[in-house]
Amino acid sequence: MTRSLKHNEQILAWAEEGLMTPGQMADLEAQQALIPGPLQWRTLLERVTVTTGALLFAIGVIFFFAWNWAEMHRFAKFALGLGALTGFALLAVFALPGSVLYRAALLACCLITGAVLALIGQTYQTGADAWQLFAIWALLMLPWACPSGSAACWGLAWAVGNFAGVLFFVQNHWQGLFAGLHGHQALMLLAAGNGVVVLVFELFDRALLVKPTRALQRLAGLGVLTALGVGAAGGWWEAEYLPVLLTFGLVAAATLFFYLQRRRDLPILAMTLFWLIVVGACALARLTWEADQTFLMINAVALFVLLGSALSAVWLTRLSREMQT
Amino acid sequence: MKHDSLNVLLDRLQVELALDEDQRNQLRAGSQAPWWLSALLGLAAWFSASFFIVAFLGPWLLLIEGPVGRGLAGLLLLLAALWLFRRGQSFAHQIALALSLTGQGLLIFVLAEHLQLELDNLRAPAVLSMLLAGILLWLPSSFLHRHVCALVVLASAAVLVGSGTGLALYCLLLAACACALWLGRVRWATHPQAGRIRAIADAATLLSLCLAATMHHQLLEPLLDLQKLAAARWTSAVYQVGMGLLLLTVVAWLLRNMKRAAYWSGLGATVVLVILAHPAPGLVLTLALGLAVFQASNRSWMALLPAFAAFYLFILYYSLHISLLHKSLVMVVSGLVLLVGGLLLPRLWRVQP
Numbered sequence: 001m002t003r004s005l006k007h008n009e010q011i012l013a014w015a016e017e018g019l020m021t022p023g024q025m026a027d028l029e030a031q032q033a034l035i036p037g038p039l040q041w042r043t044l045l046e047r048v049t050v051t052t053g054a055l056l057f058a059i060g061v062i063f064f065f066a067w068n069w070a071e072m073h074r075f076a077k078f079a080l081g082l083g084a085l086t087g088f089a090l091l092a093v094f095a096l097p098g099s100v101l102y103r104a105a106l107l108a109c110c111l112i113t114g115a116v117l118a119l120i121g122q123t124y125q126t127g128a129d130a131w132q133l134f135a136i137w138a139l140l141m142l143p144w145a146c147p148s149g150s151a152a153c154w155g156l157a158w159a160v161g162n163f164a165g166v167l168f169f170v171q172n173h174w175q176g177l178f179a180g181l182h183g184h185q186a187l188m189l190l191a192a193g194n195g196v197v198v199l200v201f202e203l204f205d206r207a208l209l210v211k212p213t214r215a216l217q218r219l220a221g222l223g224v225l226t227a228l229g230v231g232a233a234g235g236w237w238e239a240e241y242l243p244v245l246l247t248f249g250l251v252a253a254a255t256l257f258f259y260l261q262r263r264r265d266l267p268i269l270a271m272t273l274f275w276l277i278v279v280g281a282c283a284l285a286r287l288t289w290e291a292d293q294t295f296l297m298i299n300a301v302a303l304f305v306l307l308g309s310a311l312s313a314v315w316l317t318r319l320s321r322e323m324q325t
Numbered sequence: 326m327k328h329d330s331l332n333v334l335l336d337r338l339q340v341e342l343a344l345d346e347d348q349r350n351q352l353r354a355g356s357q358a359p360w361w362l363s364a365l366l367g368l369a370a371w372f373s374a375s376f377f378i379v380a381f382l383g384p385w386l387l388l389i390e391g392p393v394g395r396g397l398a399g400l401l402l403l404l405a406a407l408w409l410f411r412r413g414q415s416f417a418h419q420i421a422l423a424l425s426l427t428g429q430g431l432l433i434f435v436l437a438e439h440l441q442l443e444l445d446n447l448r449a450p451a452v453l454s455m456l457l458a459g460i461l462l463w464l465p466s467s468f469l470h471r472h473v474c475a476l477v478v479l480a481s482a483a484v485l486v487g488s489g490t491g492l493a494l495y496c497l498l499l500a501a502c503a504c505a506l507w508l509g510r511v512r513w514a515t516h517p518q519a520g521r522i523r524a525i526a527d528a529a530t531l532l533s534l535c536l537a538a539t540m541h542h543q544l545l546e547p548l549l550d551l552q553k554l555a556a557a558r559w560t561s562a563v564y565q566v567g568m569g570l571l572l573l574t575v576v577a578w579l580l581r582n583m584k585r586a587a588y589w590s591g592l593g594a595t596v597v598l599v600i601l602a603h604p605a606p607g608l609v610l611t612l613a614l615g616l617a618v619f620q621a622s623n624r625s626w627m628a629l630l631p632a633f634a635a636f637y638l639f640i641l642y643y644s645l646h647i648s649l650l651h652k653s654l655v656m657v658v659s660g661l662v663l664l665v666g667g668l669l670l671p672r673l674w675r676v677q678p
Contacts, residue, residue, distance in 0.1 A: 007334045008622035015514035016523050019355045022515040024342050031341055034511050035620055042674055044619055049667030052634075053660045059638055060656030066642070067649035101668070267361060274365055302376030309369030310419035316362055317415045321354065 002037050047100050051152075054088065054104035058111035065119045074123045081116040085109060098149060098210045106148035110141040110156050131171060134164035149210035155219060158197060162223055165190040169227075184241045187231040191247070194223030202263070214265060221268045224251065229275035236279075236286040245279075252276055264323065270316055277308040360625040363469050366419055370469075374426035378434065396435045402428030403461070410466040418467040425470060429457050429477070447484050455481035462521060471521060475528035483536065490560045496536045497567040500610055503529035504575050507617035530614060530626060534633050537607040538640055561646070568606040569599035572613040579616060587674075594666060601659045604647050607637040 003011075011034060014020045028034060036044070061084050065077065092105035114137040120126065121133060138161035145153040169186040197220035205212045228251055231244025255272045259265040281301050288297035335352060338344055344352075402424045409421035433450045440449055458477035461470070479499065486495045506513070506526035513522050576595045580588045602608050611634045618626040641652060 004330075005619075005622045005624060006330060007337075009624055010331070010334060011338075012510055012514045012622060014352055014355055016519040017355050018517075018519070019348075019352055020515065025511075025515050027342055028338075029511065034622070036622065041619075042670065046667055046670050048615070049663045049670060053662070053664030053667055055660070056656045057660030057664065060653045060658075060660055063642065063649050063653035063656060067653060069650070266359070270362055270365060274369070277369070298376050302373045305369055305376070306373035306420060306423050309366055309373070310416045313362070313366050313415045313419050320359070320362075 002039065003032060003034070005036060005040060008034050008036070050100050051104045051107070054108040055111070058084070058088070058108040058115070061112055062115040062118070065115050065122065068122060077119055077123070078116075081112065081119050085112045085116060088112065092148075097147075103148050103150035103152065103210070106144045107150060107153050107156065109144045110153050113137060113140050113144065114160070129167070129171065131164045131167035134160050134167065138164055146208070149208065151209055151211070151213055151215050154201075154208065154216050158216065158219055158223070161193065162190070165193060165227075184231055184234075184244050187227045187241075187244055188247065191224045191227035191231075191251075194220045194227065195251075198224060214267075218265070218267050218271075221255070222271055225255070225271050225275045228252075229278055232275075232279045233282040236282045248275075248279060260319075264319070266316060266320060266323070269319070270312070273312040273316070274309070277305060277312070280308065281305055363472070367422070367469055367473060370419060370423040371426060373423040374430060377423070377427040378430045392435045392439050395431055399428045399431030399435065402431065403457075407461075407464060407466070410464075410470065418469070422467065422470050422473065425461060425466075426473070429454065429461075432457060451481040451484035455485070462524065468520070468524075471524035472527055475521070475524040476532065479525075479528050479532045483532065490563055492536070492540060493560045493564040493567070496533060496540070496564065497571065499529045499533040499536070500568070500613065501571055501574075502526075503533055504571065504613055504617040507614075507621040507623065508575070508578060510621035510623075530618070533610065533614070534607075534630075537610050538633070538637055565603045565606050568609040568613070569603060572599055572609050572616075575613045575616050579620065590673075597662060598659065601655060601662060604651065604655050605637070605641055607641070608634060611637065 011020065011025075011028065015025050025034075061081065065081065069077075088105045088108040092102050092109070095102035095105060117133060117137050117140070121128060138157050141153070141157040141160065145157050148154075165186075169183060169190060198217055201208065201216040201220065205214075205216070209216075228244055228248040231241045232248035235241035235243075235245030235248075252272050252275065255268060259268045259272075281304055284300050284304055285297055288300055331353065335344070335349055338352070339349065406421040406425035406428060409417045409424065433454050436453050437447075437450045455478050458474040458481065462474035462478065466474075483492070483495060486492050503526055506522065506529065510526075513519055516522060573592065573595055576591055577588075580591045583591070598612075599609060611630050615627070615630045618630070642649075644652075647655075
């Protein structure tokens with residue numbers, strides 16, 4: 001039986017740590033080489049060529065529209081963009097559902113949808129804000145991402161949606177224009193949006209992904225913690241952000257409980273701990289700043305971060321070992 | 326690695342190598358911390374160290390005045406770090422990492438202050454930093470500390486090299502070194518210095534990618550500077566041709582045991598790709614490193630390389646060395662070639678499962 005890549009990697013890591021003798025490695029090597037076999041190589045090459053090919057083509061289309069070729073008639077540009085979109089959609093229709101080609105074609109559709117949207121904005125000067133363009137793009141990606149079952153498609157939709165959220169936050173923080181929302185409300189919205197993604201993928205990941213992974217839950221978890229963490233850190237300095245600080249405390253406690261007791265997930269636990277350290281360091285900085293103790297502030301913050309990260313390392317390493325026994 | 330998968334592997338090794346219970350337990354306990362945890366811990370240690378350095382340069386001066394006092398403080402911090410590294414615990418290792426970084430930073434600052442160096446003349450601190458990190462790399466320490474030291478050594482060397490054709494050659498050397506080390510991982514995995522070799526391989530990989538992204542402007546766009554036109558052409562040519570040759574060498578090495586037809590068709594396809602993608606040498610580099618780390622079964626880099634490629638495309642978009650139209654054509658044609666190649670692959674290369 002061929003050894004998996006994961007097993008080869010672990011064996012080599014043990015050897016590097018001095019836990020396997022040269023004799024044992026030679027025995028293993030004699031039974032089966034510690035490098036990927038022909039089938040593993042072919043699978044990799046198929047994935048890389050098809051996915052990279054589709055991606056490069058789609059990005060090439062985006063670059064082409066960004067060039068804004070004045071001599072080219074707008075209908076020709078639309079024909080090009082929609083033609084590429086149709087081409088990849090047809091490729092997906094004729095590909096085996098769930099195959100690499102199928103997922104790569106739908107990923108290209110996701111990207112080209114953005115290019116076509118940008119082309120509409122460029123041609124008709126719609127006057128939309130940048131965050132609106134990205135938000136619509138993220139929404140229009142969903143019909144491609146749903147049937148794809150591809151973590152890459154969902155990840156792209158998540159990234160574009162969050163980029164729209166960040167642009168929305170920046171605009172609302174300074175101007176409070178859209179629906180009278182302010183910075184802290186925009187951050188709460190961003191966190192809530194990511195929270196919904198976490199919930200959806202915790203409940204329906206088997207239906208939404210061909211090969212269920214925890215990547216989306218972790219990415220969206222990072223989104224929740226980052227949005228709330230940034231607001232919570234600001235909460236020590238600006239009263240406007242105090243509700244975010246309180247929400248962060250509650251969410252961090254709930255996350256630690258859920259991902260420790262119910263569904264153990266080390267990366268999410270690590271992110272929560274590190275955001276707690278950041279928010280704690282900001283609290284210390286604020287306290288010592290008020291006391292006008294710069295020397296104390298610098299050392300206290302450094303010591304807090306160091307001890308906090310070291311204790312987190314010990315705890316996370318212990319959890320990691322527990323999960324392996 | 327997950328619990329189930331680890332148990333499967335340990336059971337299999339028990340059959341293949343007749344492991345005793347002690348070694349089985351050692352192997353189970355010896356699994357390294359995941360890369361993302363190491364990255365977070367490294368970041369926290371670096372942050373703490375930078376704060377401690379600022380603290381040392383400020384009010385601590387009342388206690389340890391002058392360069393000798395501060396140098397001594399730096400040395401004591403390094404000794405404390407080395408002492409802590411001998412205690413094999415995660416907590417001690419994390420503290421030691423921060424102390425080591427603080428000590429190195431203080432010593433370098435003292436030197437820079439003593440020589441009254443400007444920001445544009447960093448050669449002397451780079452030499453000291455390289456020496457210090459080089460010595461610390463060879464002393465017993467943790468996995469993460471070895472990686473940080475290897476990274477400091479290689480980054481200091483980049484500062485010493487400076488810019489222009491020298492930097493382009495250095496980038497190539499780093500990338501070639503990383504590829505060679507990953508391709509030969511099975512051979513050095515049991516070497517007594519394997520831990521350090523691994524640190525150098527990781528650091529060379531990371532730095533070659535970082536330089537490809539951050540130095541993209543310097544490596545490919547100096548043509549805009551008319552006064553240095555001839556030198557700039559050399560830099561650009563050396564870098565682009567070098568990366569192409571590197572990918573070809575990696576592919577040739579991987580295909581060396583294949584039949585003649587497969588060998589030459591693989592090389593031919595790579596030549597076409599190299600010619601098409603030469604305006605984006607960062608992508609060629611990513612592909613060469615990707616093949617090498619796959620041969621080394623390194624899944625962490627396999628996950629990180631696509632993320633780098635996406636970041637590189639973002640940089641390429643704003644790059645001025647060719648027009649957007651040119652970039653667009655390069656991408657569309659390269660994409661089509663790859664797509665067609667990928668579709669034909671299962672027919673051309675049949676493998677029995």
